[in-house]
Amino acid sequence: MxxxxxxxxxxxxxxxxxxxxxxxxxxxxxxxxxxxxxxxxxxxxxxxxxxxxxxxxxxxxxxxxxxxxxxxxxxxEQPVMKKKWSMNTGWIAAAVLMLLLVGVSWNNNHLRNQLGAMETNPSLPTQVLQIFALNAADSGRDAARGSAWLMQQGDAKKLVFSVQGLSQAEGQEAYQVWLIHNGTRRSAGVFLVDEQGNGVLTYDMKEQQAPFEAIGITLEPDAVGEKPRGKKVLGT
Amino acid sequence: MKNKTDLDLMQLVMIKHRPALEELYDRYVKLVYSFAMKSTNDEQQARTIVQSVFTRLWTTRAGYDPSKGEYINWLITVTRNITIDYIRKQRRDQTAVTMDPEIWEVMPDRTENTPEHIVSQKLIREQVKRSYQYLSKSQVELIQYLYWEGYSLREIAQMRNEPVGTVKSRLHQTLKILRNHLVHEKEET
Incomplete structure (x- = not known):
């Protein structure tokens, strides 16, 4: 001082x-x-x-x-978690219904008719824009397969995934979906499978988002990654 | 989760990863609970404070900034602010000034979760406990009122029927004694 x-x-x-x-x-x-x-x-x-x-x-x-x-x-917190995972019950119901359709030999017209009946907003019919087949990345585990539908309802586009034959994730592990464009991958969400190996996921496509040409699904060590770290299990 | 740093866990908490919050709870509930018990001396109130602290960790938008100091000191500051707010409400005392929550920023930065760090935490603990032997009864009482129970200097002066200046110089002496018994890492390096 x-x-x-x-x-x-x-x-x-x-x-x-x-x-x-x-x-x-x-x-x-x-x-x-x-x-x-x-x-x-x-x-x-x-x-x-x-x-x-x-x-x-x-x-x-x-x-x-x-x-x-x-x-x-x-x-x-529960309602927030629901929103974050975009697990809207209507869409899950749609995905489950489609899962049932996968097993049968369906044709596109049949599916379009079915989807038309499942609209969530009565005035806007849902349309399938594109269908992707997902095959096992490891040929030794060809029980794993899945499909993805790019769907449009009004201006909103959604991707709906359904997979079968995956083994259950352990501990913090989770399956993660990646949309691939020119070699860069962006996450379209995470999901888990049930005891029978079935899993579903819906993803809201944003208007400004870049297109994608391929899809990959990996088994990640946790549900919070921004880049793939785990093994690829399914892909287009 | 076990081998993640506190900073990793806080970042996961910010993106709403529940296991990260649970791990932070396991690491620090003892500290938060002990703090609340020391301030309130009441189990039910301490439980309420623990709940508020971990809810704050889950909902905080600002989060923890590692450039401003150690996680444990940030957590202690959050805990103290919540505790003091809580017991001041209990006292129905709205006139007291809340201590500036930014003050913790001045704490020196140390590496967390290293063996050296754990040793240094233990060392501080021992040093502070030892230094308490050098405090008089009125100095210990001052800390109890000011630090743990959140009374302002003016309120303490009123309660003790003393001029505020006396309380301030007693606080100064008290902090000096504590300070002189801390081996300061800044001076060692």
Whole structure:
């Protein structure tokens, strides 16, 4: 505090705890910028302040607290999760119905008629624009196969995927769909399969999105990757 | 999840990855709960505070910025702000000034989750505990009111029927004693 312009420690403490008027706060802030002594003093007091909690005795939290906390957080979150995965029940129903159609030898006209009957908005018929067959990437596991339909309803385009014969993901693993354009891949979502190896996914195509010419499905170590890291299981 | 850093986990939490939040809970619930118990001395209130803290972690938009300091200190600051807000509401005291939540930014940056870091956390703990032996009863009481229970300097002065200046200089002495018993990493390097 040898500099005559320096504030007393009282003022630094008032500043540190915000118990100060705006005018003084600005004045002290400006002074601290240029005064190493006061800055050091303030930093030392803050270091001491932050050390205080290290004195506390740590005690175990009650065992039942975790489920209480998680339940309260994720109960509130559920609708958001649904939206994020774009798992709209109408579209799932559509995909499941189509899954049933895969097994039979169908023709395009038949499918178009079926899809026409499944419209979610009665005034807008759903149309199939393109169908992709997905085959096992590993020829030793040809039980795995699937299809993807690019569908249009009004101005909205959706991709609906259905797969069969995949093994169930373990732990954090998840299947992830990639749309491939000129060698770059973008994620179209993640899904899991049931005990029989069936999985479905719908993906909303945005107007401004680049087209794609191929589709790949990989088994990823978790559901949050932005680039493929796992093994490719299906592809066009 | 187990071998992810706190920063990794927070980034996963920001994109709503539930297992990451659960891992952070497992790592830090003891700290948060102990903090809340120290402040409230009441299990039910401590449980409510733990719930608020982890809900805040899940919903925070700003998140944790590693350039501003260690995760544990950020978490302690979040915990203290929530705890103090909670107990001030309990006291129905709306006049008190909330401590500036940005203050934690001044903490020096250290590498987290390394063995050195864990040793340094333990060292700080020992140092702080030792330094408490040098504090007088009124200094310990001041910390209890100011740090743990969130009373302002003015409120403490009123409660003790002392001039605010006396409380400030007592705080200054107290922080100095604590500070002098911390081996500062900044000075070691």
């Amino acid at each position: 040898e500099n005559p312009n320096c504030h007393g420690t009282d003022q630094l403490i008032e500043y540190m705890f915000g118990e100060i008027n705006e005018e003084d706060r600005i004045r002290i802030e400006q002074h601290i910028e240029s005064c190493q002594t006061c800055r050091k003093e303030l930093e030392e007091m803050r270091d001491a302040w932050y050390a205080i909690p290290y004195e506390m005795e740590e005690i175990e939290a009650p065992a039942d607290l975790k489920s209480e906390v998680m339940d309260s957080i994720f109960k509130a």
